[in-house]
Amino acid sequence: MAAHILGEPGPAQRRAVAKAITLVESTRADHRAQADALLTQLLPHTGRSFRLGISGVPGVGKSTFIEALGLFLIAQGHRVAVLAVDPSSTVSGGSILGDKTRMEQLSVHERAYIRPSPSAGNLGGVAEKTREALLLCEAAGHDVVIVETVGVGQSETAVAGMTDMFVLMQLPNAGDDLQAIKKGVMELADLVLINKVDIDADAATRAQAQITSALRLFTQHGRGQPGEAVWRPQVLTLSALQGQGLQAFWDTVASFRASQEASGRLQSRRRQQSLAWMWERIESGLRHEFREQPAVRALLPQLSEAVAAGRLPASTAARQLLAARHTPLSQEPGPAAG
Amino acid sequence: MAAHILGEPGPAQRRAVAKAITLVESTRADHRAQADALLTQLLPHTGRSFRLGISGVPGVGKSTFIEALGLFLIAQGHRVAVLAVDPSSTVSGGSILGDKTRMEQLSVHERAYIRPSPSAGNLGGVAEKTREALLLCEAAGHDVVIVETVGVGQSETAVAGMTDMFVLMQLPNAGDDLQAIKKGVMELADLVLINKVDIDADAATRAQAQITSALRLFTQHGRGQPGEAVWRPQVLTLSALQGQGLQAFWDTVASFRASQEASGRLQSRRRQQSLAWMWERIESGLRHEFREQPAVRALLPQLSEAVAAGRLPASTAARQLLAARHTPLSQEPGPAAG
Numbered sequence: 001m002a003a004h005i006l007g008e009p010g011p012a013q014r015r016a017v018a019k020a021i022t023l024v025e026s027t028r029a030d031h032r033a034q035a036d037a038l039l040t041q042l043l044p045h046t047g048r049s050f051r052l053g054i055s056g057v058p059g060v061g062k063s064t065f066i067e068a069l070g071l072f073l074i075a076q077g078h079r080v081a082v083l084a085v086d087p088s089s090t091v092s093g094g095s096i097l098g099d100k101t102r103m104e105q106l107s108v109h110e111r112a113y114i115r116p117s118p119s120a121g122n123l124g125g126v127a128e129k130t131r132e133a134l135l136l137c138e139a140a141g142h143d144v145v146i147v148e149t150v151g152v153g154q155s156e157t158a159v160a161g162m163t164d165m166f167v168l169m170q171l172p173n174a175g176d177d178l179q180a181i182k183k184g185v186m187e188l189a190d191l192v193l194i195n196k197v198d199i200d201a202d203a204a205t206r207a208q209a210q211i212t213s214a215l216r217l218f219t220q221h222g223r224g225q226p227g228e229a230v231w232r233p234q235v236l237t238l239s240a241l242q243g244q245g246l247q248a249f250w251d252t253v254a255s256f257r258a259s260q261e262a263s264g265r266l267q268s269r270r271r272q273q274s275l276a277w278m279w280e281r282i283e284s285g286l287r288h289e290f291r292e293q294p295a296v297r298a299l300l301p302q303l304s305e306a307v308a309a310g311r312l313p314a315s316t317a318a319r320q321l322l323a324a325r326h327t328p329l330s331q332e333p334g335p336a337a338g
Numbered sequence: 339m340a341a342h343i344l345g346e347p348g349p350a351q352r353r354a355v356a357k358a359i360t361l362v363e364s365t366r367a368d369h370r371a372q373a374d375a376l377l378t379q380l381l382p383h384t385g386r387s388f389r390l391g392i393s394g395v396p397g398v399g400k401s402t403f404i405e406a407l408g409l410f411l412i413a414q415g416h417r418v419a420v421l422a423v424d425p426s427s428t429v430s431g432g433s434i435l436g437d438k439t440r441m442e443q444l445s446v447h448e449r450a451y452i453r454p455s456p457s458a459g460n461l462g463g464v465a466e467k468t469r470e471a472l473l474l475c476e477a478a479g480h481d482v483v484i485v486e487t488v489g490v491g492q493s494e495t496a497v498a499g500m501t502d503m504f505v506l507m508q509l510p511n512a513g514d515d516l517q518a519i520k521k522g523v524m525e526l527a528d529l530v531l532i533n534k535v536d537i538d539a540d541a542a543t544r545a546q547a548q549i550t551s552a553l554r555l556f557t558q559h560g561r562g563q564p565g566e567a568v569w570r571p572q573v574l575t576l577s578a579l580q581g582q583g584l585q586a587f588w589d590t591v592a593s594f595r596a597s598q599e600a601s602g603r604l605q606s607r608r609r610q611q612s613l614a615w616m617w618e619r620i621e622s623g624l625r626h627e628f629r630e631q632p633a634v635r636a637l638l639p640q641l642s643e644a645v646a647a648g649r650l651p652a653s654t655a656a657r658q659l660l661a662a663r664h665t666p667l668s669q670e671p672g673p674a675a676g
Binding site: 032036039040043044046047128131132135270271274275277278279281282283285286287289290303304307308309310311312313314315316317318319321322 | 384469616619620621642646649654659
């Protein structure tokens with residue numbers, strides 16, 4: 001890893017990374033310009049980590065698992081970063097990863113870097129800042145970046161859209177899997193991990209069989225290209241609390257990574273993710289800009305009301321609002337003209 | 339129904355409706371302006387039908403069912419319109435409802451109006467034109483409008499988003515239901531209809547029990563507001579071929595409609611649908627306009643390539659493209675300046 005603006009690993013680099021992440025999380029325009037320049041400069045030093053997404057409902061044992069996995073990976077010589085995507089953190093005042101005591105040993109380890117979820121107000125903003133933090137951690141030489149999310153809302157899709165492998169953690173309960181299937185999360189999973197096998201090994205085995213057969217059904221209906229060696233999502237059991245199953249888990253991750261790299265899928269997934277991210281930000285910017293236009297601000301309340309009340313066709317209202325931006329506002333009655 | 343521009347029911351009105359639908363389906367700007375004026379004029383005469391969405395995979399028996407239901411409703415004094423949303427119709431040259439022989443008796447009935455899917459190229463365009471055709475059919479006095487779609491892609495969401503009740507047709511197969519759950523379609527369903535009960539009554543009963551318990555799980559996790567009389571999605575069996583189960587189906591539809599009207603849900607669902615439709619069209623317009631901007635057309639290919647290749651952060655590219663629209667193009671090298 002070449003020396004660059006973030007410096008060599010150590011306390012000074014840790015402070016530089018924290019400062020850089022704070023910079024990309026800022027909403028000030030001058031900070032944003034600096035952040036763009038920094039990211040562009042660091043981009044050649046990114047992309048060399050393995051990006052692992054981990055999701056699961058509260059109580060599934062994500063922190064315990066990530067701490068155990070992080071320490072396991074550090075013992076093998078890796079440098080681990082842990083980030084989080086939690087759009088609810090603005091409301092709750094920072095939930096996942098906010099409490100440093102959740103990963104007591106990992107959070108103080110010099111070869112680990114842990115950052116709570118940014119509280120940027122909406123999922124798009126939170127996801128963007130986490131993507132940028134991920135790049136900064138890579139530039140600092142972390143070779144495994146874990147992005148954690150809770151199993152609520154659309155945050156799983158966001159995390160699956162910024163990682164190389166998406167792992168869904170499940171409890172050994174029947175019904176739990178149906179919720180994941182229903183919400184479309186199961187379909188995102190490259191690996192399903194049934195935690196807390198120590199509590200009820202029989203239930204875990206039953207859940208493993210159930211989820212395996214459910215996943216088989218999805219895989220039949222096309223994932224990957226024809227002729228390509230298709231990765232069949234695995235279902236593993238594990239006890240994060242007892243540290244049991246970590247080696248098998250990491251072996252499976254390594255085998256996934258090798259197959260994705262060999263087939264070129266890893267590279268094409270990252271390309272697609274970057275382009276999707278660009279368009280997501282463009283559309284978010286267009287929506288914001290639209291709502292801020294004086295003509296739109298003037299017309300939107302009454303047109304929305306007319307549409308909701310059934311007095312104006314929705315498509316007509318949309319066309320009127322789009323057209324209104326290009327006509328001067330001076331004809332509109334307003335305090336200045338009235 | 340007051341007499342208006344579409345005239346009284348009869349062959350002349352049928353021609354007027356067909357002509358009006360052709361107008362709203364046109365992409366010519368002058369036609370679009372006429373269509374907007376026509377829709378605005380007719381809007382007070384719309385909204386009095388019950389809007390029924392019907393979805394199911396090819397082979398589930400949608401045409402047979404809709405023909406049987408349509409004739410059943412006409413015998414009770416209703417006037418029925420059948421529309422379709424099929425984004426694949428551009429590719430296939432018109433699939434569902436394109437072949438008039440599919441509903442032989444209904445298609446020639448004077449109290450029915452059948453219109454195949456518009457072939458507008460993408461789901462957004464197809465859905466918009468179908469929504470507008472629905473309003474025209476209502477203005478012509480059709481009091482039941484059925485919108486059919488095939489179980490592919492996101493067309494179910496579009497149809498559920500323009501109807502008062504969404505019915506999912508299923509075959510009496512195990513596994514079929516899991517596909518629907520997986521794709522999130524089951525969650526949209528107000529009613530699940532298991533067709534072809536004549537072929538295997540036992541399998542149909544098993545499927546009914548399975549789907550009922552799956553639906554119960556969804557309903558637990560919130561549909562409707564607290565304190566509101568919640569509609570619990572029903573699962574019915576039916577043989578469209580033998581015309582068996584139609585009365586029970588229509589009784590259930592009537593009971594759904596009554597409960598939704600009593601709770602105000604029908605009205606609020608339509609309000610939300612109209613506003614969602616407006617925003618969908620606005621965002622589609624913004625995207626289109628963005629892509630057509632000269633500065634964007636000039637920069638997009640190289641910036642996309644830089645993002646995909648990992649040379650430029652996606653968020654930076656997005657900001658550059660958004661900003662480029664507001665700066666004059668004259669600095670760009672081009673054939674005129676070169």
